[in-house]
Amino acid sequence: xxxxxxxxxxxxxxxxIELHRDIETGNIGHVVFDFDGTIxxxxxxxxxxxxxxxxDFLQTETDTTETRAELEEVVVEFVDKLTGKQTIYQMIxxxxxxxxxxxxxxxxxxxxxxxxxxxLPVVEERIAGLVAGTLSAEPLRVxxxxxxxxxxxxxxxxxxxASGTDVAFxxxxxxxLGVAAYFDGGIFGALREYQKFSKAMVLQNILxxxxxxxxxxxxxxxxxxxxENAKAVGAIAVGVASVEDNVYxxxxxxxxxxxxxxxxxIIPDFRDGARLLEYLFFH
Numbered sequence: 519x520x521x522x523x524x525x526x527x528x529x530x531x532x533x534x535i536e537l538h539r540d541i542e543t544g545n546i547g548h549v550v551f552d553f554d555g556t557i558x559x560x561x562x563x564x565x566x567x568x569x570x571x572x573x574d575f576l577q578t579e580t581d582t583t584e585t586r587a588e589l590e591e592v593v594v595e596f597v598d599k600l601t602g603k604q605t606i607y608q609m610i611x612x613x614x615x616x617x618x619x620x621x622x623x624x625x626x627x628x629x630x631x632x633x634x635x636x637x638l639p640v641v642e643e644r645i646a647g648l649v650a651g652t653l654s655a656e657p658l659r660v661x662x663x664x665x666x667x668x669x670x671x672x673x674x675x676x677x678x679x680a681s682g683t684d685v686a687f688x689x690x691x692x693x694x695l696g697v698a699a700y701f702d703g704g705i706f707g708a709l710r711e712y713q714k715f716s717k718a719m720v721l722q723n724i725l726x727x728x729x730x731x732x733x734x735x736x737x738x739x740x741x742x743x744x745x746e747n748a749k750a751v752g753a754i755a756v757g758v759a760s761v762e763d764n765v766y767x768x769x770x771x772x773x774x775x776x777x778x779x780x781x782x783x784i785i786p787d788f789r790d791g792a793r794l795l796e797y798l799f800f801h
Contacts, residue, residue: 533790538781544798546675550678552717552738553691556738561641565766566765567637568608569594569766596615598768605708606708613626663787667700684709736753740757746780754798755783757781759785759786
């Protein structure tokens with residue numbers, strides 16, 4: 519694979535928008551967004567909860583002689599690799615790592631429930647602040663994402679939300695951030711019967727339902743999964759190389775990973791959103 523640092527690209531004048539591939543512009547009628555890290559920062563720092571929990575289980579449910587630091591390295595690698603897929607897949611991998619070390623793993627949903635229980639205080643504190651009005655929604659949104667959604671609505675574009683986080687959480691958090699109403703195409707997220715949902719399924723359904731060609735569908739996300747899904751169906755992919763707050767420096771190479779996944783365009787956030795829309799729709 520070519521080293522992404524040598525890939526030729528150029529930026530739109532006066533912006534941080536990186537153009538990595540020539541795309542067919544002007545045809546987009548539908549846009550699918552990822553949620554966490556693309557629109558929402560409510561769950562920012564989730565890795566600081568997931569990784570220690572998994573290390574705890576690896577220490578208590580196996581007889582491994584690995585140190586906590588060694589286990590942490592293993593966990594960080596697979597959690598980072600699976601980010602963007604439904605949370606359950608990280609828990610499935612945890613079970614496999616426990617089995618590898620001679621332990622008897624629990625059901626993946628049991629690990630996921632425990633993760634949500636541990637993450638809840640962090641998320642609930644932010645949610646309580648939003649509900650009480652003591653916390654503004656703006657710093658919990660990726661910069662200028664609301665304005666970007668508003669512009670798409672004014673242009674008559676149908677928007678969808680597809681997240682690896684549980685759908686009930688996504689709907690609630692999108693409402694609290696003031697963005698739910700902009701996803702007139704629907705809000706989709708992880709289900710307990712996880713085989714019944716994936717971002718790839720959402721994309722395929724949109725293409726089929728509306729008889730679209732690839733250039734009529736735009737995917738916007740900060741994870742390599744949705745970017746790969748987009749390119750698999752010939753859609754346009756915008757990678758959001760947003761900064762995440764976690765102590766493990768995970769996704770430090772987010773930009774490079776998005777490029778490797780096939781992102782046509784890379785943005786750090788939506789502060790150049792107006793210029794991006796001009797390029798995508800009127801270029």
